[in-house]
Amino acid sequence: MLTANPAARNLVETESVSVLFEWLWLLPFAAALYYPWALSWSNQAHLSGASPLVTVAIMLTAYAVPAMAFTCVYFTGAQPVISGRMVLARRLACLAVAAPPAYTLLGVLLYLMKIYGHDIAVWTGLWLALIGYFTMHSSTKPVVSFPASDSAYRRLRVAHGISSLAIMVVFLAPHLFNHLLGVFGADVHRAVMEALRVVYRNAVLEPIIIVAFFFQILSGLVLIRPKTISRADMLDALQTASGAYLTLFIASHINSVFTLARYFGTETDYKWAVADPVGLVADAWSIRLLPHYSLAVFFLIAHLACGMRVVMRNHDVRPAVYSASTWGVILVGGLVTAIITAGMIGARL
Secondary structure (H helix, E strand, O other), X not given: OOOOOHHHHHHHHHHHHHHHXXXXXXXXXXXXXXXXXXXXXXXXXXXXXXXXXXXXXXXXXXXXXXHHHHHHHHHHHOOOOOOHXXXXXXXXXXXXXXXXXXXXXXXXXXXXXXXXXXXXXXXXXXXXXXXXXXXXXXXXXXOOOXXXXXXXXXXXXXXXXXXXXXXXXXXXXXXXXXXXXXXXXXXXXHHHHHHHHHHHOOOOHHHHHHHHXXXXXXXXXHHHHHHOOOOOOHHHHHHHHHHHHHHHHHHHHHXXXXXXXXXXXXXXXXXXXXXXXXXXXXXXXXXXXXXHHHHHHHHHXXXXXXXXXXXXXXXXXXXXXXXXXXXXXHHHHHHHHHHHHHHHOOOOO
């Protein structure tokens, strides 16, 4: 029987919606289990001579995994009441957003341990274990605390922003520009790369850049926690999800470049990044690098845009101005991502 009290009925409906979102994390987790299969089937479709549209369609389902996880991050943060389970759901969804770099990192670690051909099996086992653990853990419905934004947190946030700006100016902006030139061919990319390496592979500057990246990882892990226990709009959710992605991407990329490539004497140039001459899509292992790299470019620029929004908002810039500026930078990020991705899969000008 329906309750006659509108307030009570609204409360019941709100609680029902909350329960739904508390368990929404199961959807991106299930999608994460599918992620390596999407890559494998896309590779097999390409090798079998299937229509490029089929290959692209299957690959897009791999990109849909972090997209679905981000949707969960957003909807769990947009609810009027945030329970402990919902916080857990949002944090686990953030982990699912980072499935591409996590799968790449797993592949490199297994390769270093000389475990070949079992990436999907290990990935599946790890995610099923996580699903089992967090399903049992979520039944405890932990209490959510909302810590005040104290001075230490604010100082760390400022330091995180300054460090990211320094890395962007010294390394990331030139690095992304170099990758944009990939559409002109590996030779053009290499010529610019060798000029840039004089700067960022300097014996003094390179260790500083590495330390700064590790600081970004550690400070980001601290800063992301309060972001997952408070209400958030679309751009707040994007900042949180992109931060989670970049944390795993930086760890994976540093491991690949310094442990795998340099240890074995591999030249980490453009040809290495795009699996030349085989190509990313045609190589069963390297196909994972396509979403891994392309989403990193987009999330990097989106994360910087969202950080810029926070700074502008804290300095009393009008909402219409900082919102338009943020979305404008995100759109530019999408364009940059499209050009770099096109170069990675062989498009040339």
